[in-house]
Amino acid sequence: MKPAHAGDSARFDALASSNYKYGFVTPVETEVAPRGLDENTIRFISAKREEPEWLLEWRLGALRRWRTMNEPAWARVKYPPIDYQGISYFAAPKQERKPRNLSEVDAELLRTYSKLGIPLEEQEMLAGIKPRVAVDAVFDSVSVATTYKKHLEEMGIVFCSISEAVLRYPDLVRLYLGSVVPPEDNFFAALNSAVFTDGSFVYVPEGVRCPMDLSTYFRINAAGTGQFERTLIIAGKGSEVSYLEGCTAPKRDENQLHAAVVELVALEEAHIRYATVQNWYPGDAEGKGGIYNFVTKRGLCRGENSRISWTQVETGSAITWKYPSCVLEGDGSAGEFYSVAVTNNRQQADTGTKMIHIGKNTRSTIISKGISAGHAQNTYRGLVKILPAADGARNKTQCDSLLIGASCGAHTSPRIESRNPSARVEHEATASRISEEQMFYCRQRGLDPEDAMSLIVNGFCREVLRKLPMEFAVEAQKLVEISLEGSVG
Amino acid sequence: MVSIHPSHTEKETEKETEKEKNGALLVIEGLRAAIDGREILKGLDLSLPAGEVHAIMGPNGSGKSTLAYAIAGKPGVIITGGSISFMGRDLLALPPEQRAAEGVFLAFQYPVEIPGVTNLSLLKAAVNALRKARGENELDSLDFMDLVHGKAAALGINGEMLDRSVNAGFSGGEKKRNEALQMALLEPSLCLLDETDSGLDIDALKVVAETVNAMRSPRRSMLVITHYQRLLDYIKPDRVHVLAEGRIALSGGAELALRLEEQGYAEVNGGGAGKATA
Numbered sequence: 001m002k003p004a005h006a007g008d009s010a011r012f013d014a015l016a017s018s019n020y021k022y023g024f025v026t027p028v029e030t031e032v033a034p035r036g037l038d039e040n041t042i043r044f045i046s047a048k049r050e051e052p053e054w055l056l057e058w059r060l061g062a063l064r065r066w067r068t069m070n071e072p073a074w075a076r077v078k079y080p081p082i083d084y085q086g087i088s089y090f091a092a093p094k095q096e097r098k099p100r101n102l103s104e105v106d107a108e109l110l111r112t113y114s115k116l117g118i119p120l121e122e123q124e125m126l127a128g129i130k131p132r133v134a135v136d137a138v139f140d141s142v143s144v145a146t147t148y149k150k151h152l153e154e155m156g157i158v159f160c161s162i163s164e165a166v167l168r169y170p171d172l173v174r175l176y177l178g179s180v181v182p183p184e185d186n187f188f189a190a191l192n193s194a195v196f197t198d199g200s201f202v203y204v205p206e207g208v209r210c211p212m213d214l215s216t217y218f219r220i221n222a223a224g225t226g227q228f229e230r231t232l233i234i235a236g237k238g239s240e241v242s243y244l245e246g247c248t249a250p251k252r253d254e255n256q257l258h259a260a261v262v263e264l265v266a267l268e269e270a271h272i273r274y275a276t277v278q279n280w281y282p283g284d285a286e287g288k289g290g291i292y293n294f295v296t297k298r299g300l301c302r303g304e305n306s307r308i309s310w311t312q313v314e315t316g317s318a319i320t321w322k323y324p325s326c327v328l329e330g331d332g333s334a335g336e337f338y339s340v341a342v343t344n345n346r347q348q349a350d351t352g353t354k355m356i357h358i359g360k361n362t363r364s365t366i367i368s369k370g371i372s373a374g375h376a377q378n379t380y381r382g383l384v385k386i387l388p389a390a391d392g393a394r395n396k397t398q399c400d401s402l403l404i405g406a407s408c409g410a411h412t413s414p415r416i417e418s419r420n421p422s423a424r425v426e427h428e429a430t431a432s433r434i435s436e437e438q439m440f441y442c443r444q445r446g447l448d449p450e451d452a453m454s455l456i457v458n459g460f461c462r463e464v465l466r467k468l469p470m471e472f473a474v475e476a477q478k479l480v481e482i483s484l485e486g487s488v489g
Numbered sequence: 490m491v492s493i494h495p496s497h498t499e500k501e502t503e504k505e506t507e508k509e510k511n512g513a514l515l516v517i518e519g520l521r522a523a524i525d526g527r528e529i530l531k532g533l534d535l536s537l538p539a540g541e542v543h544a545i546m547g548p549n550g551s552g553k554s555t556l557a558y559a560i561a562g563k564p565g566v567i568i569t570g571g572s573i574s575f576m577g578r579d580l581l582a583l584p585p586e587q588r589a590a591e592g593v594f595l596a597f598q599y600p601v602e603i604p605g606v607t608n609l610s611l612l613k614a615a616v617n618a619l620r621k622a623r624g625e626n627e628l629d630s631l632d633f634m635d636l637v638h639g640k641a642a643a644l645g646i647n648g649e650m651l652d653r654s655v656n657a658g659f660s661g662g663e664k665k666r667n668e669a670l671q672m673a674l675l676e677p678s679l680c681l682l683d684e685t686d687s688g689l690d691i692d693a694l695k696v697v698a699e700t701v702n703a704m705r706s707p708r709r710s711m712l713v714i715t716h717y718q719r720l721l722d723y724i725k726p727d728r729v730h731v732l733a734e735g736r737i738a739l740s741g742g743a744e745l746a747l748r749l750e751e752q753g754y755a756e757v758n759g760g761g762a763g764k765a766t767a
Binding site: 435437440442443446448449451458 | 562584585590600601611614615619655675
């Protein structure tokens, strides 16, 4: 098979106008489940994935719980009621049989990932030259390819789609699925538990340091659907893994729902780094269309001295509702949350983190940078909770907001609950505008207004962006700039 | 305009004036400027020949900084009349960044803090923006670092200061040395030094003055704005202009600054400015 290259996809360019480069639709025949959600929908999804009985029961249980729950109303976001019966919960490209390797994957899909800049070709393993990233590509409801799987397996590392993991590693999945985010955790987590489709599964065994970054690229393609992926990462004692996720979607006038659940488990001395560059379609300048990104992400530092770091760059989505959190159970464990959230035009973001200190001498660090432009609303919402047994717990929170223009809003809702007198909690918050003086100073030095603003904004985010793996940081920086295009008055 | 025809005396005189104007790097005529609806400059005339250093002195509120801002194109300084011509170009028609590309540099009285943006990244962005605007190749990191470190050392600016956020937490002296570094790197043809001596102790003042003096060249002009004579002990001006109530009230040689130091600005404020022109 010929490898896909950029020239093949030139025709997509006509479809993708303005500054959202990823708004094209892949012309691929898709099997879509009938709209609506009931027990039959669940059975349909479960059957499609050839799941064991226990998982079907687990899903049905989640559906029953979900029906008794209410959509959360506390976030500072506004949207019309979602018709959950008007969504299709499963969409997958049609294929004769499941592709066994890359050469069996539909050429149209390969072209899509090539156009998105996601490498699905495995490079030869040469001495001294190591590939830097392995990719799991999720297209609507299914994983279409995962690279370097074999290479990783040789080291005992499992990196595959969650549906494959359910079949091949049922004991691990059964042990950990829902152990960090139980189905009844919240409305969207319950919905996800009932209908979840693909996402990634990672298991790093004791003492292994994953030699390359693992990454999942999520793509929504089909109309009238939602994406409900589930990701589960388990890092064994003393292991280390760095995981990245990216996501994009076509430009459409409809709002599409993305309700994911991500669970991380770090055993003793393990370190998980989880980075997100979220670039779902944000809607147009008037607020029409765009993804509702309602996501539950939580990591459990179960073992002593374990560590989980969340880094997120949120530039997309019409609405973001997302609080990647850490439960610091093991003594001496550490949680980190580094976030840049950019909202422009009519975007709304309510995002932040929860750090729950349970073990002794647990530490958490929160650095949040919110940038708001146009008519956007950007809220940081955080909770630092120190439980009675968490002697010597420490938290440091820094929360900065930058406003561009006069019609946007930045809000901060930090909450601190300390039930241990030995805990030390520090909170710092700033809100600023890009001042005329700063702009003039840069322009006097020769920078045009766009470059001046990019420079100032990048400076504002620098602390967080440099937490990302290098290639990602460059990409994220560009994304932040593109997201703010047109916001200079 | 150069005439190839011989002409009589009157024409000769006219030509002379014309030539002088053409020789001037910066020609300001009848400049009126307002901030927040209040007129600050009220018909200012000034001609700055290439290679000369002129000092602008005057009491507080006389419009010295407004003049610098008007030349650099600060938004909010509204030009209500007159013209500014720079190397024959209408400066008022250009946005600030294009004026910078033409060679106008303003050393700010109060350099602006930009948290998170390292000094080095601003310097690199500025150097390359100007090179690009002038159709030159952008410098790569290595060439740029060579360029910066040489100039920074002369001003006593170390690597640590280059890595800090632009002006954030800098002392007054550090800020002004940083302005001088930017000026040295960008090699402008017109330097506007706005109260460069404020916030400087005597040692820092000497260091900055050295950089400024080293940059004096037949192809570069400077407008040194200052309230006090002190700076002019170190940067010797070719001419001194006194600004009062939005106009040049008095012009003279370097000795005018000394006289003002002794007698204050009362002479200017007292009127009869035109007669006192030396």
